[in-house]
Amino acid sequence: MNRLFSALIVFLIGIGAATLEVFAVVGRMARFAGTALGRGVTPPWYPARLVEQMAIIGWFSLPVVGLTALFTGAALAQQIYVGGSRFNAESTVPAVTMIAMVRELGPVLAGLMVAGRVSSAMAAELATMRVTEQLDAMVTLRTDLWRYLVAPRLIAATLMMPFLVLIANIIGVLGGYGLAVSRLGFNGATYLETTRRYLEADDVISSLVKAAAFGFVIALSGCYHGFRSSGGAAGVGRATTAAVVTAFILILMLNLIITVLVFGA
Amino acid sequence: MTPRIAIHGLTKAFGPKPVLAGLDLEVGVGESVVVIGGSGTGKSVLLKSILGLVAPDSGSIRLDGVETVGLNGAARDRMRARFGMLFQSGALFDSLPVWRNVTFALTAGGAIRAADMRAMAVATLARVGLGADIADLRPAALSGGMQKRVALARAIAARPEIIFFDEPTTGLDPIMADVINALIREQVTALGATAITITHDMASARKIADRVAMLHQGRIIWQGSVAALDSSGNAYVDQFVHGRAEGPIQPLPR
Helix, strand or coil: CCHHHHHHHHHHHHHHHHHHHHHHHHHHHHHHHHHHHHCCCCCCCHHHHHHHHHHCHHHHHHHHHHHHHHHHHHHHHHEEEEHHCCCCCCHHHHHHHHHHHHHHHHHHHHHHHHHHHHHHHHHHHHHHHCCCHHHHHHHHHCCCCHHHHHHHHHHHHHHHHHHHHHHHHHHHHHHHHHHHHHHHCCCHHHHHHHHHCCCCHHHHHHHHHHHHHHHHHHHHHHHHHHCCCCCCHHHHHHHHHHHHHHHHHHHHHHHHHHHHHHCCC | CCCCEEEEEEEEEEEEEEEEEEEEEECCCCCEEEEEECCCCHHHHHHHHHHCCCCEEEEEEEECCCCCCCCCCCHHHHCCEEECECCCCCCCCCCCCCHHCCCHHHHCCCCCHHHHHHHHHHHHHHHHCHHHHCCCCCHCCHHHHHHHHHHHHHHHEEEEEEEEEEECCCCHHHHHEEEEEHHHHHHHHCCCCCCEEECCCCHHHHHHEEEEEEEEECEEEEEHHHHHHCCCCCCCHHHHHHHCCCCCCCCCCC
């Protein structure tokens, strides 16, 4: 009985410690974001760094985001067709594909793909700079790390994600269109007309708001874990993993929050 | 005359492990001091404390008689502007071409007057024996010895009054090490700079130093001129200078 009791206590301590850790990480990341934004809005600014990061985050993520959207949009149309045919509702394919894509899958999948590409790369780069004393060297050369390294990444990711998601949404809808027209016997013009008719401004706006929020946490997670790393090559590995996992969780959590706020009312 | 750098009672511990335990050291204007000591004796922490990269637990670090511990913001930046540092690993920014690395101290990362800056970088590279042909390469494309030279060029580019060298010859072959030692000596003399070098390479110490200080267990336990190194009468210094496994310094952690 006593042993059972102590096992229970250990179990509860585990839950308690994990919960405290989650709150601690959220708190530290919030403070990190606050410092970065506070410093980022005051000069000196580094426009060249910003443009570089915009290219890395935006331009070079296009192929992976585009392919993800294309395949998902097509698969979605197929499933909705199969599911809808049970209720004689095959004609809902264009509208439901578009709504699912724009409201949820476009931003979430693009967010996850960019997080996989960008959060990990940022964390690895910054952690390596820590290990190789490049961050110390930068401070010694009187360059503010927040302004030079963190702010451009945060701003670039927040600005570029809406563009990526916009493109993902379009490609996703086109993926559904391609499959529906080529395999399910839809008329192309009717399909596009139906899609257009059901598209609402709120869908697009919420999609882009999500995208900007996801972009911010993608860069935040990468920078935060990169900066906090310690312990050589193993530390770089841990930082990279933590950055991606944190970004994934934050994206999915934020997605739910925004969805409930916008569509739950 | 006020010493350029005066350190008194400096302590720093990482967790339960004391690294610096009441370190005292003074460095005169234009003097080149080499701090020798085994691995893990806190040599790097000493330099990083002076630069304000590591906050000491207690003690005082005066620069021309002015306390620098606890400085931050603009005052810390003004202080750092007087320093150049050659990091152990070079610490070149691998996302930037060589010439932007060299001029980083002057532009603080900004993109001002690129043409002037590039010309300035080429001139500085020439001072450490490197040609203009490498100016546009990335640091990763260079050999270890060339990276060290570029790092040296970056450290001297802003003509600092005080230069720190952290293990400048580590990882270099003996010939390249001697070339770097000669360059350091030459540049320190040319700039009239005050220098602190930390090393465990005795050939390097003999070449660079006006004065040698031995760091052991977080304190300076001996200091004297290079000439006095071989007749220090200090068992710790003797053991270190001759690289013996037997002696008062225990090579393995107790």
